[in-house]
Amino acid sequence: MTATDALFQPLELGALTLPNRVLMAPLTRNRAHDDGTPWDEAAKYYSQRAGAGLIFTEATQISPEGKGYIKTPGIHDLQQIAAWKRIVDAVHAARGRIALQLWHVGRISHTSLQPDGQAPVAPSAVRANAKTFTHDGPTDVSAPRALETGEIQRVVQDYRHAAEAAKAAGFDAVEVHAANGYLIDQFLRDGSNQRTDGYGGSADNRTRFLDEVVSTVVEVWGADRVGVRLSPTGAFNDMHDSDPETTFGTAIDKLKRRDLAFLHVVEAFPGETPGDTEKSLLDRLHARWNGSGAYIANGGFDAASAADWIARGRADAVSFGRPFIANPDLAERLRRGAPLNEPDHETFYGGDQRGYTDYPALADAA
Ligand code: PHB
Numbered sequence: 001m002t003a004t005d006a007l008f009q010p011l012e013l014g015a016l017t018l019p020n021r022v023l024m025a026p027l028t029r030n031r032a033h034d035d036g037t038p039w040d041e042a043a044k045y046y047s048q049r050a051g052a053g054l055i056f057t058e059a060t061q062i063s064p065e066g067k068g069y070i071k072t073p074g075i076h077d078l079q080q081i082a083a084w085k086r087i088v089d090a091v092h093a094a095r096g097r098i099a100l101q102l103w104h105v106g107r108i109s110h111t112s113l114q115p116d117g118q119a120p121v122a123p124s125a126v127r128a129n130a131k132t133f134t135h136d137g138p139t140d141v142s143a144p145r146a147l148e149t150g151e152i153q154r155v156v157q158d159y160r161h162a163a164e165a166a167k168a169a170g171f172d173a174v175e176v177h178a179a180n181g182y183l184i185d186q187f188l189r190d191g192s193n194q195r196t197d198g199y200g201g202s203a204d205n206r207t208r209f210l211d212e213v214v215s216t217v218v219e220v221w222g223a224d225r226v227g228v229r230l231s232p233t234g235a236f237n238d239m240h241d242s243d244p245e246t247t248f249g250t251a252i253d254k255l256k257r258r259d260l261a262f263l264h265v266v267e268a269f270p271g272e273t274p275g276d277t278e279k280s281l282l283d284r285l286h287a288r289w290n291g292s293g294a295y296i297a298n299g300g301f302d303a304a305s306a307a308d309w310i311a312r313g314r315a316d317a318v319s320f321g322r323p324f325i326a327n328p329d330l331a332e333r334l335r336r337g338a339p340l341n342e343p344d345h346e347t348f349y350g351g352d353q354r355g356y357t358d359y360p361a362l363a364d365a366a
Contacts, residue, residue: 008021009310036074061103080165106182110139119145121147206247233274263294
């Protein structure tokens with residue numbers, strides 16, 4: 001075995017067989033049309049990256065209310081489904097696999113992006129000290145209104161509708177986005193959830209919305225094509241919790257009962273360096289999940305550290321974000337030990353083909 005061979009062993013991930021363990025993380029690129037239809041160039045972008053063991057799409061809103069940034073795609077109307085189907089078909093033609101990430105931003109939105117200019121919805125009327133990107137540029141998020149207890153099932157049904165739409169588009173799997181301070185994460189953590197009904201208070205109550213969404217998505221897809229993304233130590237989007245071990249331990253215990261294909265954990269977010277407390281918490285949460293579906297680690301890995309984690313059983317696969325922006329053939333480059341292209345931060349969010357589909361693969365560079 002060479003140092004990185006562990007990355008290139010196939011992996012059974014629920015119903016899918018992945019040819020390698022170098023996965024493409026979900027990456028917001030803000031190039032969809034204003035109505036949430038993905039632009040045509042996305043078929044080229046994703047199919048260029050079909051060498052990933054599995055592609056996760058950029059976060060994709062389940063409903064108009066679930067949108068929080070300009071030019072993010074949706075998966076709730078027929079035009080969006082048709083556009084996603086073209087993308088999925090292109091990835092499959094290039095012999096890849098692609099999972100859609102189901103997203104509702106909750107309070108990380110702005111009235112200018114919401115239907116009828118309404119306030120964004122959240123578990124509680126607690127405004128985040130966070131910014132979003134509107135047509136006027138970076139803007140403080142709006143004050144949200146708390147969802148009524150009786151409204152929560154309507155949001156769960158929006159997840160069902162989007163899960164059905166993702167199935168109609170032909171995706172291989174779906175990921176429920178419960179990380180990074182968006183709606184489900186807002187329910188999970190007590191900094192953003194101050195409810196006094198059955199969805200707030202105890203960890204059992206705060207994990208109820210996640211569990212209801214997951215069980216609904218599983219009804220549509222089957223558990224072996226569903227996974228969840230969590231960020232137990234993340235502070236992005238003004239998130240905090242008084243007892244993350246209990247909160248996320250309870251969440252993981254409930255998810256284990258659903259027999260999911262995978263758990264995808266943001267172990268480090270760009271700009272955050274986990275300390276020893278965070279690292280040991282993540283180790284314990286991994287152990288708590290272990291024995292259930294695949295565990296995908298994300299955040300700040302290179303080929304050597306990813307292979308080391310997999311060889312040690314600390315993860316089954318690793319997802320890469322920024323390296324996949326700049327290296328469409330990242331898996332092949334890691335396999336060969338080839339040099340990597342550097343990502344250009346200026347073209348991460350919004351813009352045109354530049355910084356999107358024009359990074360060269362090795363064959364182009366030769
Ligand atoms: C972002 O648009 O900045 C963004 C979206 C989804 C995430 C994280 C960041 O999970």
